[in-house]
Amino acid sequence: MLSEQSVPVVRATLPVVGAAIGDITELFYRKLFEAHPELLRDLFNRGNQANGEQQRALAGSIAAFAGMLLERPDARPDALLARIAHKHASLGITSGQYKIVHHHLFGAIAEVLGDAVTPEVAAAWDEVYWLMANALMAIEAHLYQEAGAAEGDVWQRMEITERREETPDAVSFLLRRTDGRPVAAYRPGQYVSVQVELPDGARQIRQYSLSGAPGRPEWRITVKHVHGSGQPDGEVSSWLHAHARPGDVVTVSAPFGDLVLPEGDGPLLLASAGIGVTPMLAMLDHLASTGAARPVTVVHADRTPAHHAHRNEQLALVRALPDARLHLWYEEPGDQAPEASTGLADVGTLELPSGLTAYLCGPLPFMRAVRGDLLRRGVPAEAIHYEVFGPDLWLGRP
Structure with missing residues (x-):
């Protein structure tokens, strides 16, 4: 819940911040990657950075969270937070990275909005950020605990045991652990992240749903070859379609995702x-x-x-x-x-x-x-x- 002193400040400045949020996030990512190029190389989706989708998603999440704090001050927007937290956990995001994001995001806010960022405005939006960040860190900590993993340590090596051509642009892969241990349990509807090393040395990550029922001895993912519209083809899907064969080993995360079946017998x-x-x-x-x-x-x-x-x-x-x-x-x-x-x-x-x-x-x-x-x-x-x-x-x- 926002403090009493921050509510009127955020309410008054939300239209201004919202109008400039696109410029803020574009500058934020540019500054972030200049300071930490390894994040673009090995964590963030370079295709989504190139087409602007990641910037729009970040802008939407910040504006939506601030709006919800004002509209429903007594309720935490769990649906919004859960989707982000599951994605973060599947990437191995750690709590320390929120401090890095805070530093560059607030630098971008100050640069874009200039004198409009008074100490009072900065303090109010700082409160918005840390309310969201702390809520996400708490959910992510619980997700890591459920997965039996230390913070961010969600990765395992898995061997491709079978490749099936499903359609002209979709291929399925069956995966098993290389250490001989059983694959982890998951809930139907969840996904895993797959990390591959590309020719330029980048380790790019993408998410793929587990497309079979839990309890099988192997996992199955189905990868559509992403063809860019005015942009380069999907880096990871292109690599998997061109190179991944039975016997190859890939790096895969634990399962995450909140789109899962409810208990009960309802329709x-x-x-x-x-x-x-x-x-x-x-x-x-x-x-x-x-x-x-x-x-x-x-x-x-x-x-x-x-x-x-x-x-x-x-x-x-x-x-x-x-x-x-x-x-x-x-x-x-x-x-x-x-x-x-x-x-x-x-x-x-x-x-x-x-x-x-x-x-x-x-x-x-x-x-x-x-x-x-x-x-x-x-x-x-x-x-x-x-x-x-x-x-x-x-x-x-x-």
């Missing part, structure tokens, strides 16, 4: 598009392997049946559940999928049970459209959960 909606199918596959596999009888509505949208990664597996898992329905949309169904609808997914046309919990994963336009349909249908915002691959440009949404 579910699992809605995905493109490679967003992967966490939904883990959920479906878990439901089928545990004999769950809860009602499940499954929605998937893709370009064509040939681009639908794990299409046959998803169909089989839905058939294995006693009360599950699958609704498919393809931009070009062709003759392979006569049961599918043509075009974009339209959840507004479906019969949905009351009291459902919805899980969304896919491109942001898809998730915004589905979320909007669900809200119009009367599904409460707190019952709609999502996962974003990459920087969360949707931060602040409940």
Whole structure:
């Protein structure tokens, strides 16, 4: 909770800070990487830095957190914080790095806003930062404890035991530990980080959902080859598609992620598009392997049946559940999928049970459209959960 003296200052300056936050974060990252080039080389996603997505995500998270402190002073924005904390834990972020961020972020604020940053304003926004940072550090400490890892020590060496070409641009890899120990348990819907060394010596990291049910002797991830739109192709996905083969060893984090199935027997909606199918596959596999009888509505949208990664597996898992329905949309169904609808997914046309919990994963336009349909249908915002691959440009949404 913000102190009484900081509330009016943050309320008065939030529009000014919000208007300049893009310039502040751009300058912040430039100064940060000048002082600590190893962070850009080995921690931050260089592609997201180049296209500006990481800057927009940071700006959105700060502004959203400050707004929530003002709008709901007695409630901690756990949904916002949990998504960030899980991502941080999967990268091995440590508490000491928050001090580095604070130094360069507040230097950028002072440089961009100039004389507007009075001692009173600086103190109020310093309080906002440390409220957010301390909350994140507390959540991350708990996540590290749950993973049985010291702070930031989440990495393990894993061998690729199998490579499967799923679609023209998606490849699955089965992974097992090189030390012979069993793979760690995880909750269906969680992801791991994969770190690879690139030709220039950088160790870049990306997150991939575990696309099978927990309890298997190996983990499975499915990697879509990211083709940049006006930007270079994805560095890590390109390397994995071109070079990763059975017998190779990669560095992988412990599992993290807060998009996980709830306990109970209430109805579910699992809605995905493109490679967003992967966490939904883990959920479906878990439901089928545990004999769950809860009602499940499954929605998937893709370009064509040939681009639908794990299409046959998803169909089989839905058939294995006693009360599950699958609704498919393809931009070009062709003759392979006569049961599918043509075009974009339209959840507004479906019969949905009351009291459902919805899980969304896919491109942001898809998730915004589905979320909007669900809200119009009367599904409460707190019952709609999502996962974003990459920087969360949707931060602040409940």
